[in-house]
Amino acid sequence: MTAAQTQTGGPPAIRLRNITKSFGKGRAAVHALRGIDMDVASNQLVMLVGPSGCGKTTLVSIISGVLDADTGTAEVFGVNWPDLSGAAKTKRRGELVGFVFQQFNLIPMLSVVENVAMPLLVRGEPMDRALDRAAAELNGVGLGDRVTARPAELSGGMQQRVAIARALVGRPRLLICDEPTANLDGHTGQHVMDLIKTASRGKAGDEKTDGRCVVVVTHDARIFHYADHIEEMEDGKLKSPSKVILEEARHVPHYDREANGETNGNGGATDKTK
Amino acid sequence: MNRIAIKMLLGDRAKYLSLVFGLAFAVLLITQQGSIFLGLMLRATGILQNIAQPDLWIADPHSEYIGDIRPLDDHDLYRVRSVPGIAWASPLFATRARVDLPDGRHKTAQLLGIDRSTLIGQPPLMLEGRLEDLRQPDAVIIEESSRSKLGGVGVGDVLKLNDQRAVIVGICRAKMGFESNATMYTTYNNALQFTPVGRERMSFILAKVKEGVPIQRVQDTINGMTDLAAFTHDGMSDRTINFILKETGIGINFGLTVALGFVVGLVISAATFYQFTLENLRHFAVLKAIGATTATLIRMVILQALVVGLIGYGIGVGIAGAFSLLGRKPGAELAVYFPWELMVGALASMILTVSAGSVLSLRRVITLEPAVVFK
Secondary structure (H helix, E strand, O other): OOHHHHHHOOOOOEEEEEEEEEEOOHHHOEEEEEEEEEEEOOOOEEEEEOOOOOOHHHHHHHHOOOOOOOEEEEEEOOEEHHHOOHHHHHHHHHHHEEEEOOOOOOOOOOOHHHHHHHHHHHOOOOHHHHHHHHHHHHHHOOOOOOOOOOHHHOOHHHHHHHHHHHHHHOOOOEEEEEOOOOOOOHHHHHHHHHHHHHHHOOOOOOOOOOOOEEEEEOOOHHHHHHOOEEEEEEOOEEEOOOHHHHHHHOOOOOHHHHHOOOOOOOOOOOOOOO | OHHHHHHHHHHOHHHHHHHHHHHHHHHHHHHHHHHHHHHHHHHHOHHHHOOOOOOEEEEOOOOOOOOOOOOEEHHHHHHHHOOOOEEEEEEEEEEEEEEEOOOOOEEEEEEEEEOOOOOOOOOOEEEEEOHHHHHOOOEEEEEOOHHHHOOOOOOOOEEEEOOEEEEEEEEEEOOOOOOOOEEEEEEHHHHHHHOOOOOEEEOEEEEEEOOOOOHHHHHHHHHHOOOOEEEEHHHHHHHHHHHHHHHOOHHHHHHHHHHHHHHHHHHHHHHHHHHHHHHOHHHHHHHHHOOOOHHHHHHHHHHHHHHHHHHHHHHHHHHHHHHHHHHHOOOOOOOOOOOHHHHHHHHHHHHHHHHHHHHHHHHHHHOOOHHHHHO
């Protein structure tokens, strides 16, 4: 699938060829991915959608280099994950990829700013500098006044914004978001998606984030309209053509309309703990 | 990342405290039980603790420990004195005597008869009275904790010792023996009067080797006399402790208690630390996903283990040390000996404990799939 590539004409940021992945052996084997081919261009926000168990999370795990495919090629900005192993892969992943998780995955014992500084610290950056950069990143997501708070003192929306700041502080070229709005109310989800959408454009003049692309795994139809491109999955395969979903998404009530008092059937109370 | 590892450790107070106290408890069990065991063994050496002057203790060759006395003949003293390299040799008489108390009860006392002229074998420290007064007829010096055992007696009081008159001329401080009897010093001649015995009367011959002469050589010469055996202070001490360990069952019984304390402490601590790492596994997975290498995570886990280990060790040894102070009080019934070797042993045990916990934890960290962060 090269639709995204043809839109920009440049080399794909993500290039997957014949990706397969199974869990278990013999009769008990589950074939999570069955020959995925996919290209994602730079500067794109791509959504992976589909029913539970269709292989979305397995696919983003392979794209982000946290899981090895059984077969195939998984290239991200020219780095072919299967060519790397061990510490080299981990180090490259730390430089290339930022993560936003459904469960936030913040470390509760650390302050907000220390959580955000973590990607810099694992690269060996001095603590003071890492904390300064983390504080600046928190400022960017509107949490500059909560740097010393513990994650448990923040609302769900705030925690997700902290997670976004953590994902972005290392200036990754690829941002992986796994159900980033699943645990959030409508208003907060919109705010989070606005931040992710902004992040997908990279920072002007910043070579490292130039051409950044974002892959979002989601079930939340209210955020489909943020996507530049949507890939639908079913039974470990990509469905085609995916443009249909994007077109359908235009008719799904989303956060903007929710904020204007329109119903969407998906709940949408504001985050009162915020 | 060291700072982060420490913050992760200290950040969860409940887990951190349970870890530290688990380890402290383990170290406390090991050191406290160990110090009591050593204290008992030391007490088993009895009079050896209080008599430091001689290089050699000469006894019957079949004597298995310090309390296993087969009296020596008076001639043996002269034979020892004639051995080349001997500077001096003095008799020592050690026996038990009965003290009748005014209220009708009686107490068993350890009676030590020392050489009248040299007073070799004298008590380590005089608290009341003069040592020289021991040369008076019927004179005895009693150890300070014996005062209460003998009904609160003091200097000038008269005791009925083996049905004979004994006058207390001084109070001394000396280490207690295994049986915690009242301890009394008198002269060799007085002791013979208090406890009439036959031709063979001496319990030990205490001998000093001339300066510059190898003790081993003199010891070999004495051992060459078929009916005498010479032991150094440490040699007699080891012989006594070995006897207690092998022949009395104290070794196996107490050893089992110490071993049980060690195993319980080890299991509790290792399991608690393993649980701690297990509960942090997701956080480690996140760190791995965002670029922390396995080596970094291993360093973090080891650092956390060392920190809780050393803090737990400090607390455990501190409490055991404070406990041992009770045993250092003069006349304390509690037998405690707390040498530096015990602290080193406890440190080694603590390192073993946290290593065991770390190895278990590290296996999970090393094999950790960062993909679990998506679950």
